[in-house]
Amino acid sequence: KAGVTQTPRYLIKTRGQQVTLSCSPISGHRSVSWYQQTPGQGLQFLFEYFSETQRNKGNFPGRFSGRQFSNSRSEMNVSTLELGDSALYLCASSFTRGYTDTQYFGPGTRLTVL
Amino acid sequence: AQTVTQSQPEMSVQEAETVTLSCTYDTSENNYYLFWYKQPPSRQMILVIRQEAYKQQNATENRFSVNFQKAAKSFSLKISDSQLGDTAMYFCAFMKEYQGAQKLVFGQGTRLTINP
Numbered sequence: 001k002a003g004v005t006q007t008p009r010y011l012i013k014t015r016g017q018q019v020t021l022s023c024s025p026i027s028g029h030r031s032v033s034w035y036q037q038t039p040g041q042g043l044q045f046l047f048e049y050f051s052e053t054q055r056n057k058g059n060f061p062g063r064f065s066g067r068q069f070s071n072s073r074s075e076m077n078v079s080t081l082e083l084g085d086s087a088l089y090l091c092a093s094s095f096t097r098g099y100t101d102t103q104y105f106g107p108g109t110r111l112t113v114l
Numbered sequence: 115a116q117t118v119t120q121s122q123p124e125m126s127v128q129e130a131e132t133v134t135l136s137c138t139y140d141t142s143e144n145n146y147y148l149f150w151y152k153q154p155p156s157r158q159m160i161l162v163i164r165q166e167a168y169k170q171q172n173a174t175e176n177r178f179s180v181n182f183q184k185a186a187k188s189f190s191l192k193i194s195d196s197q198l199g200d201t202a203m204y205f206c207a208f209m210k211e212y213q214g215a216q217k218l219v220f221g222q223g224t225r226l227t228i229n230p
Contacts (some may be wrong), residue, residue: 031216043205043220056217088157094216102149103218105159 002027004093004106012112018079021109025072025093032074033103034066037088046089049074050096078111086113116141118208120221127196128229134181135191135224137206143167145211148182148189149218154202162204165189167211193226201228 005024013019025032033056034046045058049068066076072093078085088110092103117140127133139148150162165173165182172180177197181190193200206221 033216033218035218042222043218045217045219048216050216058217090159092159092218096216101216102147102161102164103216104161105151107156107158110157 004091004104006089006091006106006109008109009107010110010112012114013081014114015081015083017081018077019081019111020075020077021089021091021111023074023076023091023093023106025074025091026095026104029093029095029104030072031094031096031101031103032068032072033092033094034074034076035090035092036060037090037108038086043090046076081113083113085111087111116143116208116210116219118206118219118221120204120206120224122224123222124225124227126227126229129196129198131196132192132194133196133226135193135204135206135226137189137191137221139187139189139206139208141187141208141210143210147209147211148180149207149209150178150180150189150191151205151207151220152200152202153205153223154199159205163191196228198228198230200226202226 031050033048048056052068063079068074088108090108092105094101094103146167148165177194203223207218
């Protein structure tokens with residue numbers, strides 16, 4: 001079974017631009033979560049989607065948004081990029097039949113904001 | 115809010131040795147899950163082991179085992195017969211158990227180096 005895939009793997013943007021990252025979960029998985037990883041703040045939870053609904057959101061500004069499609073694929077969008085948004089963005093999927101379940105991660109998208 | 119603390123920023127051992135990584139957490143929850151993930155230089159986050167808080171038996175996966183002390187809120191990872199491929203960042207993570215809770219809270223990580 002294929003793992004979680006994320007595209008693109010690398011992105012370079014400039015301040016003020018916006019960016020969209022994509023995540024395809026493991027087949028059959030319905031929950032997708034996003035995390036930001038930086039050297040200073042470590043791994044921080046962004047949001048989680050299940051059946052196209054955002055169920056949980058971390059402490060990030062409204063510039064960070066996401067959505068999930070009917071096939072469970074998810075996208076996250078960051079508008080008006082700031083230098084501090086440079087990070088590795090990790091997506092994770094889980095099967096979750098309604099209860100807490102193990103998350104499996106994709107390879108990440110490394111975003112650099114210049 | 116739950117917090118996870120890994121007190122060892124870096125560790126280094128020789129190949130074939132046994133190494134233990136420490137993790138403590140703070141929560142008022144009774145039912146929760148604990149995980150260890152490894153992140154090698156490729157940056158791919160890989161699940162190492164999972165422990166359900168309601169299970170008293172410590173989880174094991176081949177050379178990896180945990181020492182789960184619920185009362186002490188401690189969750190250490192033991193790697194036996196360490197191999198060069200075990201070199202990675204190791205993250206301890208917490209997830210509370212209730213419907214819809216898919217948020218992982220991570221520790222700051224321990225950078226483990228296995229030397230030949």
